[in-house]
Amino acid sequence: MKLQHTMTAVTVLAATLALIATGPRAEPAQDDQLVINGEEEVPTQAPAPAHLDGALGDTIYSGWLFRDPDTRAMQKDDFDNPMFLFVDAGIETWNTPDGTEGKSCADCHNAIEDSMKGVRAALPKVTEKGELWSLENFVNDCRTNRMGAEAWGWNSQEMKNMTAAIGLQSRGMPVAVAIDGEAAPFWEKGKEMYYTRYGQLEMSCANCHEDNYGNYIRSDHLSQGQINGFPLYRLKDQGAVSTHQRFVGCVRDTRGVPFEAGSQEFRELELYVASRGLGLPVETPAVRH
């Protein structure tokens, strides 16, 4: 039984690698431009950050460039982008009092357009207490410690509505996470994880998103696995997907056991993956199929 199990895994691994290696290779759709609502141009490529040491060549690419024309088109117009329903819900929540203190986010932070501009582009970051926090941690800290309200689940709809609404305020601004100083030890751990082979397939993030971006795996055009568009709308799920939710999905695809959304491990991985997109403009909220 055990042997059979192992052989199946080996066969699956061989089949997966063969699928990637023999599939057609296609360039990212560099002839297309992400111009939102016909006016706001968001560049979808940038010079590769120095720390990558050429691992992705000279250029980093947004995942948008690897999707089909219909999916790309949905992200070009905020009316066609299904995530804007969730953004609107998030903005409504921003203005609604909640918790024992009877306060709304707006009571302290005023207009989301001003106070949250650039916030998402610099996260995750190290707090005064020396912890690495993602946007979700900051939101729940305000809810529990400043509003007397309940924490939202990491992947709850309320949380994704809010992170989409906050993330939108950084759209077009380059990803600018700090990876030096206090962030360095977290970043190192995230990097180690990125290159660790997981699951029965023994595949690392890098095996797919570094060694094979541009290749097809089954019907999927492999991107560089950037996170500048999260949270995003996934047509397949007909719903919003958080960064950590995507990580869970990718680890599962290697037949591995994922860490939990919000875990220390995934926050470190998030910092490292964000840093592979340093300089790439934020696209939140993106659309993927």
Ligand code: HEC
């Ligand atoms: C009682 C006042 C208060 C309320 C209500 C409040 N916050 Fe905050 N919030 C703060 C303070 C103070 C900080 C830390 C100082 C700062 O960075 O502005 C902060 C920080 C943040 C940050 C991190 C900002 C950064 O630059 O890293 C985010 C994101 C945030 N709040 C979101 C929210 C959201 C979303 C809500 C509503 C669900 C909310 N806050 C409600 C006072 C509040």
Ligand code: HEC
């Ligand atoms: C077996 C191949 C494979 C492995 C291993 C893998 N992924 Fe993925 N990943 C995919 C596929 C396929 C997609 C969907 C197409 C795309 O965007 O590349 C995807 C999408 C993503 C996306 C969404 C990109 C976007 O712009 O929408 C992120 C982020 C991502 N992966 C991160 C990771 C991380 C982090 C790891 C390691 C924990 C990992 N992936 C491991 C196959 C893989």
